[in-house]
């Protein structure tokens with residue numbers, strides 16, 4: 237177990253890595269902890285959570301919206317939750333995003349702790365303070381930036397994570413490799429999903445490396461004026477695909493990364509050979525690299541994306557594997573480039 241404390245905008249966040257969930261009562265008086273989790277987690281981990289005040293929600297992406305948030309807030313009012321309480325989000329990225337958001341808005345702010353339980357939430361969603369909910373087809377359209385008091389990583393939870401969710405999380409790991417870490421790209425290319433499923437220490441080391449990559453980016457640029465923007469690699473089309481076609485986040489991002497790599501060939505002179513290496517790596521980790529999707533339809537959705545700015549959108553391209561760059565591009569040009577794919 238290790239604890240490191242990082243400082244974001246003056247707020248200190250404890251990263252408790254490889255500890256057990258059983259210690260959470262040491263971070264706040266137990267009777268003033270409110271756990272919020274989803275139905276899957278509540279079912280599997282009944283015994284672990286039964287002595288806590290708990291609210292359980294249907295943790296699907298389609299329910300990551302204001303209606304679910306309002307339902308949780310009504311239950312919090314019924315429990316007389318006040319500012320002396322701490323909310324703890326236990327679950328995947330849907331839960332950590334929603335609980336982070338509620339902790340920022342309920343009575344103008346409560347203390348927050350996060351216990352991410354999916355690969356995706358451990359390597360990405362729970363880190364960096366971004367939270368929020370979807371509005372209709374528009375991903376994460378409403379939200380805030382709020383850092384938790386702590387993030388506790390208990391790798392034991394991964395033992396119950398379904399395999400497709402395990403694969404889903406590797407999309408964000410491959411994204412980190414594409415934009416920031418060529419050596420990790422090579423390590424991933426030498427291994428495969430079965431290796432990380434069977435080798436607990438290698439998996440812990442990989443997740444810790446990804447926590448560090450994301451933290452380094454966020455510490456450099458918490459409010460997304462430059463470097464943090466690169467984390468959106470694959471997400472521009474990925475988000476539009478995710479909500480239009482209702483597929484899992486990582487799977488949609490995987491397809492989005494292939495589109496972004498191909499567009500990088502046109503804009504940055506990114507090599508075709510490296511695009512093929514990315515496709516091969518995604519396929520090795522059982523992620524989809526293409527789908528029968530109408531890119532024109534997704535382009536319409538993009539016009540409402542947070543990254544869009546009138547007639548332009550900020551798009552993340554690759555210069556080479558491990559080096560990314562964001563550029564403003566006109567929708568008109570993007571549309572012509574899509575025709576050439």
Ligand SMILES: NC(=O)c1ccc[n+]([C@@H]2O[C@H](COP(=O)([O-])OP(=O)(O)OC[C@H]3O[C@@H](n4cnc5c(N)ncnc54)[C@H](O)[C@@H]3O)[C@@H](O)[C@H]2O)c1
Nearest residue numbers: 276328329330331353354356357360361366393396397485
């Ligand atoms: N805030 C950010 O910076 C950020 C970054 C990336 C992604 N996200 C968000 O994260 C969400 C996706 O996260 P996700 O893939 O974790 O989705 P999720 O929360 O829906 O979890 C996926 C599924 O796995 C189950 N699950 C989670 N942990 C489990 C465990 N240990 N054992 C058994 N089942 C478990 C959940 O019940 C759910 O059915 C999206 O909404 C995305 O927008 C946010």
